[in-house]
Amino acid sequence: MAVRRDPLDELVVPDGTQAKEVALETGGDVLVGARSTVEFGVRGRNVLAGENVDFGGEIEADGDCRLDMWCDVAANVLVGQDAYIGERVHIGGELRVAGDLDIGDDVDIEEGFEANGWIVIRNPMPTIVFLFVYLKHLLLLGEEDTAQRLIDELVDDDGEPDAEPLVIPRNATVGDDAWRVSTPATIGSDCRLHGNVRAETIEVDTDCDIFGSLRARGEVTVGEGTRIHGDLTTRDGNVLIEADARVLGDVSCTDLELRPGAEVDGTIRADGEITMGTSERDLE
Structure with missing residues (x-):
């Protein structure tokens, strides 16, 4: 994934993406900018969402899942590795995490949660916020190679071949009726x-x-x-x-x-x- 500009300045739908009846399915990662609405569920490798994102269905992440504060997921969140759940997130189903769970305050999980690894309750700076603030500073300083290594480590840390992520920009609406972006x-x-x-x-x-x-x-x-x-x-x-x-x-x-x-x-x-x-x- 190239980072010569803000990664969330464009709607990017990678090769082979399928919008099925209840979910968007892609073979790579899913990045969703803040204050967006995704009327589907999503299925991908790693799923990262900024603050105040609404998902209309289930999230399935083969790798990690990171949901920043005030996100709302209508159904289950199923995570194959580790999960970060920010404060005041609402999950309308159950949360199942195969690895470690880092969870903030006032998280509402209607059908309970299960994690096979460590469970840590704290409120650090949301991961996706930190990531993009740091990336912007690196790009402003002209450190494009350093920024590229950072994003590569995030989305390709399992050693699999590069796969372009599905990127939904900030303030977007994605659904069966329309895909609306200002980018x-x-x-x-x-x-x-x-x-x-x-x-x-x-x-x-x-x-x-x-x-x-x-x-x-x-x-x-x-x-x-x-x-x-x-x-x-x-x-x-x-x-x-x-x-x-x-x-x-x-x-x-x-x-x-x-x-x-x-x-x-x-x-x-x-x-x-x-x-x-x-x-x-x-x-x-």
């Missing part, structure tokens, strides 16, 4: 998501299925073989639809470029130019 959004390949995506800019990689519309202020790119089951609208930007991609709705933009095999099933409204481009594959 850029990058969606990896082979993803299957439900909900309308609202972001500053949007980039969707190859072979995805997005069951909803895309709306951005700036540029929008739709990768090869991807299907957008809805309209595509940008206020001020251009749209690139790569080869064999398909938009099953209307497209509204400034300039539109359609690569070979790209399709738009609805009405095209372009204030600028509409061009039929050539893919890199055709130039070889």
Whole structure:
């Protein structure tokens, strides 16, 4: 995971992420910025959430789970290694931790908890707050290599190959109806998501299925073989639809470029130019 800027300045959906009926599933870590709402449960390797994050379902973390103060989880929290639970967190089900549990004051766990390791009750500086404060200072000082080592140790300390984390920025809303962020959004390949995506800019990689519309202020790119089951609208930007991609709705933009095999099933409204481009594959 690169840290040349604030890690929570972009919605990042890694390759292979699936939005299933009750949970977001990804093979890597899950990072959620403060004051966000995730209407699903989440399943990943390590799960880290800033303060005042609401989860609408169960959290399953194969590794560690860190929930800062005032988080609310509607169902169970199941942790394969260690857990940090900040003060005034509410868990609507049970908390099960295979390793150590570090827990703050006034935590409400409706169905009780179980930890196989040490249990420590204290109120240190929330881990995710410390992490991002420290990272910002390192980046301001130009210590990018040190910052990179810090995040690598956090998310890759089990020796597994690097996997890009699922990153939900601050003040975001993610649900079956819509994914709303005020930052850029990058969606990896082979993803299957439900909900309308609202972001500053949007980039969707190859072979995805997005069951909803895309709306951005700036540029929008739709990768090869991807299907957008809805309209595509940008206020001020251009749209690139790569080869064999398909938009099953209307497209509204400034300039539109359609690569070979790209399709738009609805009405095209372009204030600028509409061009039929050539893919890199055709130039070889």
